[in-house]
Amino acid sequence: MKILVCISNVPDTTSKINFTGDNKNFDKNGVQYVINPWDEYALTRAIELKEAKGGSVTVLNVGEADAEPNIRKALAIGADDAIRVNAHPKDAYFVAQQITAVAKEGGYDMILMGKESIDYNGFQVHNMVGEMMGIPSVTPAFKLDMVDDSTARLEREIEGGKEVVEVKLPFVASAQQPMCEPRIPNMRGIMTARTKPLKVVEPTGAEAKSEYVNYSKPEKKSGVKMIDAENAGEVIKLLRNEAKVL
Amino acid sequence: MSVLVFVEGLNGEIKKSSLEAATYGSQVAQAMGTSATAVAIGDVNEDALSRLGEQGISKVLYDADDRLKQFVADAYVKVIAKAAQQENAKVLVFSNSNIGAAVGSKLAVRLNGSLATNVTELPKIDGGNFTVTRGVFSGKAFADVNLTSDVKIIAVKKNSTDIISNAGSTATVEKLSADLADADFASAPKETVMQDTSGGVLLQEAEIVVSGGRGMKGPENWHLIEELAKELGAATACSKPVSDIGWRPHHEHVGQTGITVSPNLYIAAGISGAIQHLAGVNSSKVIVVINKDPEAPFFKAADYGIVGDALEVLPKLIEAAKALDK
Ligand SMILES: Cc1cc2nc3c(=O)[nH]c(=O)nc-3n(C[C@H](O)[C@H](O)[C@H](O)COP(=O)(O)OP(=O)(O)OC[C@H]3O[C@@H](n4cnc5c(N)ncnc54)[C@H](O)[C@@H]3O)c2cc1C
Secondary structure, X not given: OEEEEEOOEEEOOOOOOOEEOXXXXXXXXXXXXXXXXXXXXXXXXXXXXXXXXXXXXXXXXXXXXHHHHHHHHHHHHOOOEEEEEEOOOXXXXXXXXXXXXXXXXXXXXXXXXXXXXXXXXXXXXXXXHHHHHOOOEEEEXXXXXXXXXXXXXXXXXXXXXXXXXXXXXXXXXXXXXXXXXOOOOOHHHHHHHOOOOEEEEOOOOOOXXXXXXXXXXXXXXXXXXXXXXXXXXXXXXXXXXXXXXX | OEEEEEEEEEOEEEOHHHHHHHHHHHHHHHHHOOOEEEEEEOOEOHHHHHHHHHHOOOEEEEEOOHHXXXXXXXXXXXXXXXXXXXXXXXXXXXXOOHHHHHHHHHHHHXXXXXXXXXXXXXXXXXXXXXXXXXXXXOOOEEEEEEEOOOOEEEEEOOOOOOOOOOOOOOOEEEEOOOOOOHHHHOOOOOEEEEOOOOOOOOHHHOOEEEEEOHHHOOHHHHHHHHHHHHHHOOEEEEOHHHHHOOOOOHHHEEOOXXXXXXXXXXXXXXXXXXXXXXXXXXXXXXXXXXXXXXXXXXXXXXXXXXXXXXXXXXXXXXXXXXHOOO
């Protein structure tokens, strides 16, 4: 089974978010980058399936060279090889086009990724790739198992419940917790990752369909009003009469 | 040219998030000098559909095909694409739900449109520019995005639009058929399992959320969270470690790697307020924090704070909530 896992390179969850150049650009200064946490579920589950059924796991990143440390990290966790499409990921549509181009050429049985990236929170790419390739996309999935060699069984979240879906290979799915326990690299993995192949390819000529023009930050809270624990019930009255939310 | 809104039904009624999308769509239509049509699929009765007039919708297209009662992406896409073509829709509006965003993404490819999800404000339309504001960096920032294609698709963040209700206005309801074939249902779910919503309130749609963290000490104390939620008509939620240890189900986990909520009121008991937790709740309008540690980071993000043992404080809140006239 050939599995393609798409990962994005995102600011660590504890990052302070700032902008430069008149709020036109994200300020990378002092920001640590990590593999998008949702993608870690996709990656680990792919490796588990490979271990159980055989096959290979290829990681794919659409991004610039500064993503390579995290691509190596994915190799250290257990992917076999990697592809980087050398382009700034302009928007979801652009990224989906790049993934589709790589996926068509590679002939994968399964294309997995996280449900969204924690920087642009799009929740778009997986469904776009499914549509572009004309294959099912099951998102967001929190369970993924093989029924037989050509059929997978997934459980996906819908508001207020879940759906159990069976699809034939090939398909696209996006992952979320609790699909698996994301793995961290071990020493042996880190050593072998250095020599695993990482291929850099140039993007297809796809256009973006949206343009990020400006950023802003939410207004700061005006400060917290403390209520004595002995009279904690007071807060309920304040919520009704002052905040007017009850 | 028109604005097309996709509305989702549940048990015959229209979901609150879809009433928000309908409001948003009719406001966009007004700004563009055109009318808003809704397309409805699935489990919703005609009476509820005609009441969409209250949100400013003039016409509703309804595909009553029984097979559409459950969500099947390919079939939904076909029906909405048909409606978009029939109405010559240039702007399509969805709720940013798992269903709305999925269908919106596929339609962006099929209609060659620009898509923005997680949108928090009405568009600014200025000459040739059509700009929306969307939440990015997990609630830590907003971005203004120009949608550059002819067709624009917008998925509106839940609870970011105040629903308008012009009592008495009705929409006309027309049948729509997209001539669906069996092949369109190839990826239909084997089984759909809805959660036990005995509390009655769905977390993603809730206006009030009562949430517990590790400071609640154990599942045996959750009756306090549930009781307060019941008194306030709220949904219940929890922090990540609480669902990881199995005190609560995973679908209650809010935060950066869980569900994002933006209710009018979020009450957090025994939650430290780690940055990853805040990412999922910081767009709540009012936040109440109960924590025994006065240095807990959550107080910095709170509107009201109580320093104390949650197991002693919550009963006082329940008592006060019972005393409110409803
Ligand atoms: C990549 C990543 C993603 C993450 N995603 C999420 C996420 O989506 N959601 C999430 O919630 N977390 C997430 N986390 C975890 C997050 O960092 C915190 O560890 C977690 O939110 C802490 O949960 P907690 O506040 O319930 O527990 P703790 O950190 O253990 O805090 C318990 C709090 O309860 C207080 N307390 C103890 N006893 C009492 C009492 N009797 N009465 C009142 N207060 C009491 C303590 O003072 C403390 O503040 C993520 C972490 C990482 C690294």
